[in-house]
Amino acid sequence: MEKKGTFYITTPIYYPSGNMHIGHTYTTVAADTMTRFKKQTGYDAYFLTGTDEHGQKIERKAAQAGKTPKEFVDEIVAATKDLWKLMNIEYDDFIRTTDERHVKAVQKIFKKFYEQGDIYKSAYEGQYCAECESFWTPTQLKE
Incomplete structure (x- = not known):
C-alpha cells in the first residue's frame, strides 16, 4: 500500500500525581x-504519550x-505502562x-529563545494554586 503521508498523534502528557x-x-x-x-488507511502514523513529572502537587x-x-512517579509510570499494555495500547x-533526552531538548530550545530575546528573566507576582497548577493575579481572582 502506498503511504498517504505522515500522521502524528499525541495525548496530553499526563501528571502522575496519582494513578490514571x-x-x-x-x-x-x-x-x-x-x-x-x-x-490501516495508508498513513505512516506515530503515536506519542507520556508524563509531565514536575510540579508542587507531585x-x-x-x-x-x-x-x-522521582520514586513516586516511577511507580505510577510503571503502573500506567502496565495498564496500557493490558489494554493493548500500542504507542x-x-x-x-525527567528523561535525559527531554531535559536536553528543553534546555537547548530555552537557551535559543533566550539568546534571540524571545524570552527573558523577570519578576512575576501572583498567587499560586498547587491543585490547579496555575498562578493567579488579583484581577483574575476577582473574575
Whole structure:
C-alpha cells in the first residue's frame, strides 16, 4: 500500500500525581484507535504519550507517601505502562519530562529563545494554586 503521508498523534502528557483514571484512559484509547485507523488507511502514523513529572502537587504527594518525587512517579509510570499494555495500547513512544533526552531538548530550545530575546528573566507576582497548577493575579481572582 502506498503511504498517504505522515500522521502524528499525541495525548496530553499526563501528571502522575496519582494513578490514571477513566479520563486518561479515554484519551489514550481514542489516540490509539485513531493511530490504528490511520495506519490501516495508508498513513505512516506515530503515536506519542507520556508524563509531565514536575510540579508542587507531585512533590506534596511524594512527601505524603514518604518517597522522593522521582520514586513516586516511577511507580505510577510503571503502573500506567502496565495498564496500557493490558489494554493493548500500542504507542510508539512514551516520553517523560525527567528523561535525559527531554531535559536536553528543553534546555537547548530555552537557551535559543533566550539568546534571540524571545524570552527573558523577570519578576512575576501572583498567587499560586498547587491543585490547579496555575498562578493567579488579583484581577483574575476577582473574575
